[in-house]
Amino acid sequence: MLKSERSICQKMKHAIDDAEKRIQLLYTSPCIYSRYILLHDIRSCMQELRLLCNAFADQDMQAMGPGENDRTFIQGNRIDLTEEELSKYTGKGGKPAYVAINGTIYDVTGNAAWAAASHFGLTAGKDLSKEFASCHAGQQILNKLTAVGKLIG
Amino acid sequence: MNKDTAVCPEYAARLSSAGDLIRKASNEIQRKNLEKKNLVWLELTGCSGNIISMLNGANPDLKYLITQMVNMKYSNSLMAAEGEAAMEQLMNIGMEDYILAVEGAVSTKENGIYNIIGRWKGEPLTALKAVKLLGEKAAHVIALGACATHGGVSAAMPNPADCVGVQAVLDKKVIKLPGCPCHPDWFTGTLAHILLYGEPELDQKDRPLLFYSTLIHDRCPRRAFFDKGIFATKLGENTCMFKLGCRGPVTRVDCPIRKWNDYVNWPIQDDTPCIGCAQFGFPDRMEPFISYNTTREG
Ligand code: SF4
Numbered sequence: 001m002l003k004s005e006r007s008i009c010q011k012m013k014h015a016i017d018d019a020e021k022r023i024q025l026l027y028t029s030p031c032i033y034s035r036y037i038l039l040h041d042i043r044s045c046m047q048e049l050r051l052l053c054n055a056f057a058d059q060d061m062q063a064m065g066p067g068e069n070d071r072t073f074i075q076g077n078r079i080d081l082t083e084e085e086l087s088k089y090t091g092k093g094g095k096p097a098y099v100a101i102n103g104t105i106y107d108v109t110g111n112a113a114w115a116a117a118s119h120f121g122l123t124a125g126k127d128l129s130k131e132f133a134s135c136h137a138g139q140q141i142l143n144k145l146t147a148v149g150k151l152i153g
Numbered sequence: 154m155n156k157d158t159a160v161c162p163e164y165a166a167r168l169s170s171a172g173d174l175i176r177k178a179s180n181e182i183q184r185k186n187l188e189k190k191n192l193v194w195l196e197l198t199g200c201s202g203n204i205i206s207m208l209n210g211a212n213p214d215l216k217y218l219i220t221q222m223v224n225m226k227y228s229n230s231l232m233a234a235e236g237e238a239a240m241e242q243l244m245n246i247g248m249e250d251y252i253l254a255v256e257g258a259v260s261t262k263e264n265g266i267y268n269i270i271g272r273w274k275g276e277p278l279t280a281l282k283a284v285k286l287l288g289e290k291a292a293h294v295i296a297l298g299a300c301a302t303h304g305g306v307s308a309a310m311p312n313p314a315d316c317v318g319v320q321a322v323l324d325k326k327v328i329k330l331p332g333c334p335c336h337p338d339w340f341t342g343t344l345a346h347i348l349l350y351g352e353p354e355l356d357q358k359d360r361p362l363l364f365y366s367t368l369i370h371d372r373c374p375r376r377a378f379f380d381k382g383i384f385a386t387k388l389g390e391n392t393c394m395f396k397l398g399c400r401g402p403v404t405r406v407d408c409p410i411r412k413w414n415d416y417v418n419w420p421i422q423d424d425t426p427c428i429g430c431a432q433f434g435f436p437d438r439m440e441p442f443i444s445y446n447t448t449r450e451g
Contacts, residue, residue: 032163033354036366092446112370112379115426116398116444121437 005056012052019045047140054143081105082153083127090125091117097124098148101132106145127151167410170363171342172212178345179213179221190348191251192219193243193287194228197280198268198307198316199257202334203298204230210337211415218341222348226251229270240271240278246287252347253291254340258300258307258316259284267314281322288323293347295328296320297335303433305333310437320359328352329359331406333430338411339364358433360405369401369427372409387445389424396447400429400439 022038022045029035081089081098086105091097096109097117108114108124117124122131181187196204207215219225225232227243234242257280260268265281272278288294296319299305307316320327330339343361346353353361370376378384378393385392393399404427412419420427429439436442 032166033362033366036362094447110382112395112402115395115400115402116441116447118398118441118444120403120434121440 008052008056012049015045015048015052019049050143051140077148079105079149080152081149083151084153086127086151087125090123099124100127100129100151101142102129103151104142105148105151106142107148108145111145164410167407168416171338171345174342174345174349175213175218175222178348179217181349182222187348189222189224190292191226191246191249192223192344193226193246193251193253193291194231195253195255195257195270195280195283195287196229197255197257197270197284197301198260198314199298199300200306201230201256203256203301203340204228206334207337207340209414210341213341215337215341218344222345223252237272240273243271243283243287244273247290250292251290252293252295252344253287254295254297254344255284255288255301255319256296256298256335258304259319259322260307260314260316261322262313262315284319285322288319288327289325293328293352294319294323294325295330295340295343297330297332297340299331299333299430299435302329302331303435305331306436326352327359328355328361330364331360331431331433331435333435336364336408336411336413339406356405364407364411365405365431367405367407369404369406369408369421372407373401373421374409375421384447385424386447388443391424394421394424394426396444397426398441398444399426400432401427404429404432406431 019042022042026035026038026042029038083100086098086100089096089098091109091114096107097114098105099108099122100106108119109117113119114124120135122128178187182189194204210218213221219231226246226249227239229239232239232242259265259281260279261281265279266277268280269277270280270283296302300307300316301319303318304312304316304321305318307314308318318327318329320329328343330343332339339361342363343353346361346363353363356362356365370379373379373393375391375393379395383392384396385394386396388397395402399421401421408419408427408431409421412422426443428442429435432439
């Protein structure tokens with residue numbers, strides 16, 4: 001096992017221990033507000049685990065060499081689009097809703113925070129990298145979205 | 154209480170949270186273990202919707218609140234005094250200890266001249282000046298409603314009077330109760346908590362966790378439809394209104410549990426999508442409120 005893999009495993013173990021401790025606490029906490037805080041913490045542990053899993057998978061990909069790291073795209077259906085092509089995926093008229101962030105196109109059609117293909121005044125079919133950076137810096141959001149392809153051109 | 158809420162201890166506890174606090178505070182006041190505090194209610198740039206919402210409060214009602222729990226020192230809508238006499242009452246509060254409740258946004262254009270709340274010693278008193286003056290000295294400041302918490306409807310595009318929320322002009326903690334309007338329980342519960350135990354636990358946006366701890370979407374009775382991908386295509390269908398533009402997934406407040414108008418109903422139960430009125434950025438950033446030109450199925 002590589003040194004970096006060992007450190008990822010170590011961190012995963014910590015995240016699991018953390019989550020377990022909080023689950024134990026959940027059983028003993030009589031107050032619903034403390035329970036919400038604990039649930040929130042457990043969700044953070046899950047996010048950390050998700051991140052670590054991805055880091056692990058990325059290592060595997062690197063071992064396989066370049067060109068293999070497209071695993072996050074919908075299998076066999078990768079669609080690369082130019083900005084102009086992307087602008088058709090507005091989520092209107094039965095179309096899916098796509099947005100581009102940092103060069104990757106994501107499908108937000110079924111994302112709860114994108115009701116009617118709009119999100120806090122933003123609409124789909126656009127490159128929203130700047131807006132994303134100004135509101136969600138440091139948040140684990142992108143790895144939960146389905147990537148459909150790359151923004152090209 | 155209907156049978157849905159009777160079966161779940163979480164719902165029952167949350168539904169009665171404000172009422173329990175108020176009854177406890179008022180018992181303590183009657184037993185003389187607790188002192189009534191002064192309350193000043195400032196109405197700035199808005200529609201008076203929040204004081205109307207308070208008047209609709211139940212269990213207990215506003216009359217009980219302002220007679221048994223606090224000394225209501227000033228409220229332009231409720232007080233008997235008017236004109237200079239009313240202003241006298243407001244300006245004399247400066248010497249005493251008081252809690253300040255603010256509804257309506259602060260109009261800042263041209264030094265606040267677009268909203269004059271009265272005349273004091275012959276001079277016009279702007280909303281901007283009043284909120285700064287009274288806000289700095291208040292023991293606690295509670296902003297209620299969308300306009301006071303973040304500008305809301307008054308600050309909507311093109312915002313002709315440069316309206317902002319109360320926090321933008323005050324250099325101290327402002328407890329925020331967003332909603333258009335604010336539910337009577339969110340205010341009365343917060344006030345009772347302050348009387349009994351001091352400031353309630355707040356989230357990162359200074360909203361009390363007592364009322365603003367869960368997303369509407371996480372407690373929505375139609376959530377099963379969302380999870381199964383069964384969506385309404387027009388108003389009146391009793392499935393999930395995500396495709397019509399429901400803002401429940403981004404709005405953090407307890408409407409599904411507490412409901413409105415004496416706890417009887419709320420928008421989603423009445424087949425209307427949530428328009429995110431309790432979310433910062435409402436109304437501009439919550440639009441469109443309804444959309445029929447929707448995404449593909451699934
Ligand atoms: S109706 Fe709105 S809040 Fe309820 S499940 Fe659907 S999207 Fe969520």
